Amino acid sequence: MQMTDPRPLLSGQGLSKTYGKLRAVDGVDIAVQPGEALGIVGPNGAGKTTLFGALAGAFPVSAGVIRLDGAPITTLPAHRRCALGIARTHQVPRPFLGMTVFENVQVAARAGGGLDDRASVARAAQILGATGLGDVANRPAGALGLLDRKRLEVARALATNPRILLLDEIGGGLTEAELEVLIALILDLKAQGMTVIWIEHILHALLKVIDRLICMAEGRVLAEGAPRAVMADAAVRAAYLGSDPE
Amino acid sequence: MFETLVQAIAQGVLLGGYYAIIAAGLSLMFGVVRFINLAHGDMLVLGAMLALFAVEGMGWPVWLAVLTVLPVMAALGWLAQGLMFERALQGGALLPILVTLGLGAALQNAMFGLFGSNTRSLGAHIGALSWSGWTLPGGITLGKLPVLVFVTAVGVLGLLHLMMTRTRLGRAIRATASDPEAAELCGIDARRVHRAAAAIAAALAALGGVFLAMRAQVTPYAGPAQLIFAFEAVVIGGVGSLWGTLIGGIVLGLAQTLGGAIAPQLSLLAGHLVLLAALAWRILRDEAAARGGWRALTLRGGETR
Numbered sequence A: 001m002q003m004t005d006p007r008p009l010l011s012g013q014g015l016s017k018t019y020g021k022l023r024a025v026d027g028v029d030i031a032v033q034p035g036e037a038l039g040i041v042g043p044n045g046a047g048k049t050t051l052f053g054a055l056a057g058a059f060p061v062s063a064g065v066i067r068l069d070g071a072p073i074t075t076l077p078a079h080r081r082c083a084l085g086i087a088r089t090h091q092v093p094r095p096f097l098g099m100t101v102f103e104n105v106q107v108a109a110r111a112g113g114g115l116d117d118r119a120s121v122a123r124a125a126q127i128l129g130a131t132g133l134g135d136v137a138n139r140p141a142g143a144l145g146l147l148d149r150k151r152l153e154v155a156r157a158l159a160t161n162p163r164i165l166l167l168d169e170i171g172g173g174l175t176e177a178e179l180e181v182l183i184a185l186i187l188d189l190k191a192q193g194m195t196v197i198w199i200e201h202i203l204h205a206l207l208k209v210i211d212r213l214i215c216m217a218e219g220r221v222l223a224e225g226a227p228r229a230v231m232a233d234a235a236v237r238a239a240y241l242g243s244d245p246e
Numbered sequence B: 001m002f003e004t005l006v007q008a009i010a011q012g013v014l015l016g017g018y019y020a021i022i023a024a025g026l027s028l029m030f031g032v033v034r035f036i037n038l039a040h041g042d043m044l045v046l047g048a049m050l051a052l053f054a055v056e057g058m059g060w061p062v063w064l065a066v067l068t069v070l071p072v073m074a075a076l077g078w079l080a081q082g083l084m085f086e087r088a089l090q091g092g093a094l095l096p097i098l099v100t101l102g103l104g105a106a107l108q109n110a111m112f113g114l115f116g117s118n119t120r121s122l123g124a125h126i127g128a129l130s131w132s133g134w135t136l137p138g139g140i141t142l143g144k145l146p147v148l149v150f151v152t153a154v155g156v157l158g159l160l161h162l163m164m165t166r167t168r169l170g171r172a173i174r175a176t177a178s179d180p181e182a183a184e185l186c187g188i189d190a191r192r193v194h195r196a197a198a199a200i201a202a203a204l205a206a207l208g209g210v211f212l213a214m215r216a217q218v219t220p221y222a223g224p225a226q227l228i229f230a231f232e233a234v235v236i237g238g239v240g241s242l243w244g245t246l247i248g249g250i251v252l253g254l255a256q257t258l259g260g261a262i263a264p265q266l267s268l269l270a271g272h273l274v275l276l277a278a279l280a281w282r283i284l285r286d287e288a289a290a291r292g293g294w295r296a297l298t299l300r301g302g303e304t305r
Helices: A048-056 A078-084 A101-111 A117-130 A146-159 A176-191 A203-207 A227-232 A234-241 B002-033 B040-057 B062-089 B094-115 B144-166 B168-178 B180-185 B190-215 B223-237 B242-262 B264-290 B293-298
Strands: A010-019 A022-032 A037-041 A063-068 A086-088 A164-168 A195-199 A212-217 A220-225 B133-136 B140-143
Touching: A010 A048, A022 A048, A022 A063, A022 A195, A022 A220, A037 A048, A037 A203, A048 A063, A048 A078, A048 A086, A048 A164, A048 A195, A078 A086, A078 B180, A086 A146, A101 A117, A101 A146, A101 B168, A117 A146, A146 A164, A146 A176, A176 A195, A176 A203, A203 A227, A212 A227, A212 A234, A220 A227, A220 A234, A227 A234, B002 B040, B002 B062, B002 B140, B002 B144, B002 B168, B002 B190, B002 B223, B002 B242, B040 B062, B040 B094, B040 B190, B040 B223, B062 B094, B062 B190, B094 B223, B133 B144, B140 B144, B144 B168, B144 B190, B144 B242, B168 B180, B168 B190, B180 B190, B190 B223, B223 B242, B223 B264, B242 B264
Parallel strands: A037 A195, A037 A212, A086 A164, A164 A195
Antiparallel strands: A010 A022, A010 A063, A212 A220, B133 B140
């Protein structure tokens, strides 16, 4: 089945990240096709966020090879990977405090998107409108509520003009109505051809968006495939839901 | 008596400009790189020594020496960050202190070896600027050099402010200061930004050093005292705030000149006491905030509004 797939946009082979004796990520193979939306679930401590850190370049991996569009990027620093098209959001939003919402997005468009001053200002304004942040553009980023902070994470990531978006529990802590807003935003991006890997605990949100699902546990891939099939997997239910089916 | 007081206040404010210049670099390094550079004062003296060498050893005009020393020191700051500070930062909280303490000692002894221990000054090379002044109505005199230093300080802080808010580098610096990892994910080379900040800080130190050599005398071991003044201005004005360093510098300058007006030997002590007062005020304020603010303290048991 893998043989017939086109070349993956982003892939990791044999990825490991160890902290002392702890194997946070332990020999993970992952690949996402262009335009695909891949979901990742797993219990806390499964290594999901560490995997994102490895893909985005937050730290060097202990073993394995990461490729973007076939070219190895394993040793590139995060800002170079960003320039090549990998963007990431954080589970707990990390806005640049002391800068306005607009500046947060513009600085990303300028540095990561490679635009000049004038173009980055226009791009930032456009993204703020598209992500529903137009009205708060001139507020300090630290003054935003949780939904707007999550939107800002997405807006800042989009400003770098990514080819692939790594979303880390973007839905956590939101109300149902707020969640719907974010799902609509992500579906919209997907419709425009954006490749997405989305870590999420809120399954019904994830299932509305993803094409394929990976379940991780204890640093490894437990199951992979069609979302419903993965969630029905006995090992997944045991590890992730903590109980056997029925 | 009144004139003495006004004179002391005027001198204190102007002296604050010098302290703002030497504090701004320290504050930038701490605010952006999260790095305490204990060699900041020694880099200041190095800037002064290089300018003195250019003027006395090579016969350059002072303006040319200053314009050369600033970029040279900026380059040294860039290199120091890339070769030393960056690595020290990865080694825990203690290593930056040890590394910069060692760098400071090495600089002091290197300068002693190269330039000798004599006190030296640029004062003789800047003509009437070193002693002339303007006399205001009421007999208050303002030295031209202190005024120049103060105006330069305000100008430099203004330029830094513009750079921080309007330019690509400035925004990248602010983003990196806030969250270096998130900045990297936005395409910003955080290490490069740190080097740029270190370069600016070193140039500011050199500018302070040149002014110190113009208004006073320097020796290779003059750095640590200047470091303490810079620290005091930063702490009084608030860590990480550019304009705060000007306020902190002015408060420190005022304390020193007013203390000195009472008795010359009280000058430095008065500055140190103001630092302690600023620290105490901050601790009390934070404690009060933890209990619900000053209002909660003063209205304890009373009506709530």
